[in-house]
Amino acid sequence: MTGTGKYRTITEMQESIAASGSQIVTVAVRRVQTKAPGHEGLAEALDWTKLWMLPNTAGCQTAEEAIRVARLGREMAKLLGQEDNNFVKLEVIPDSKYLLPDPIGTLQAAEQLVKEGFAVLPYINADPLLAKRLEEVGCVTVMPLGSPIGSGQGIKNAANISIIIEEAKVPVVVDAGIGTPSEAAYAMELGADVLLINSAIALAKNPVSMGRAMGMATEAGRLAYLAGRMPVKSYASASSPLTGTIS
Template sequence: MTTHNNTNITEKNKLTHNFQIADQIFQSRLMLGTGRYRNSDEAINSIEASKASIITVAIRRIKTLKDIGKSNLIDLINWKNLWMLPNTAGCETADEAIRIASLGIEINKQVGQSDNRFIKLEVISDSNNLLPDPIGTLKAAEYLVNKNFVVLPYIYPDPILAKQLEDIGCHAIMPLGSPIGSGQGIQNLENIKIILENAKVPIVIDAGISRASEASQAMEMGATAVLLNTAVAKSSNPTMMAEAMKLSVISGRNCYLAGIMKTQSNGYSSSPENGRLKLI
């Protein structure tokens, strides 16, 4: 009777799910946002159910550093076990994003992460469609990289821009699946595939995902991770949806690692022709 070392299998699975940005290693490939929840309890419970390692926070929602410690959501999160990813959501220009990014680093220090220089860079001048500004993003990213920020820029899935941002030193690229909060799923699949094929840094699919199957699809394509918020926060049961997203990211990653069969133009029998029982 063959026995299996379950401990070794478990450890191997852990290694395949870990990933690295800059000098930080993260256990979960699901990143979760903190906006649009109906209340703080739903947000906290969803974060716990998701088992996410990275939690993103919009810095513009915090008016001043003095607001930290006044019963806002940031104070309710246990940052000893989670990595804060401040984002510059709401910034319309490169200069504004740079100022907010600097505030984000100070907030990292306030929650006890003095070595955390991560920033999710968003520059969105289009208030109707919420599409990121490529020129403003590139300008702000170059400045922040030179100031030793770990920059994760949010972009439209443009392979050329993605490569330019990688070349100037961004540590990960975050192409959108579809516009923020739209729930349209993953659009521009061919562009995203090109980005994935050419990238030497982690690629995080961000925005537009509405259901677990879409999160799994992103991972099956070879994405490093998925970041989502509205899909969980605006579901009928955010905690349950967070768990569903956790499982779908794991499933999609396993599918990608296992190797997906090639599509065939015709049907092929799964039963062997040789040795088939012949009826007389």
């Protein structure tokens, strides 16, 4: 999954998303609705017959705000031709410095949105107990952060993310903090099902090339996870057999 924010131009966004191979694209409902700078014409700039829209509740500080914005997002998706799109990326973020999600507000909003027929993808701290609770109330994924949004710090919560992956019965989406393709591959090697990457592509010197690199790294990491890595040993093991050598 890719985001649509922070790009220097609409054209750069279009080309970067295409290069990444992403099939699901997030759109910040509040920013599109208010035509915030950089978001004018954004909803119309992408071909929604080829991409699946993931409206998100970015900018919402309470559960009540997020619920209202999710409803707007569903209507926006319908207006753009995705009649059966009930997806919402749920963000409830009252913290303006580190942009860390509110676990209580997220859970409250998720419970209500699930009742209203939404497919809820909740953005959360890497908390295995919260992830399990959100799964139990009917969320279709859990989305633990690798590190704070837009920080580019990489995967700082690997131990907890691994627990979430081990315990979850729904897809796990690592969201936020990935800065390089190697970090994208690492997240997939942990066993994540999906990545959501925005800033690392949009803020790169060459976003189109970075989009392609992120797509390739994501596929490589997933293939590596499915292949199963070799055992880690505390001693060396020669690659070539020692039998039949010339003496």
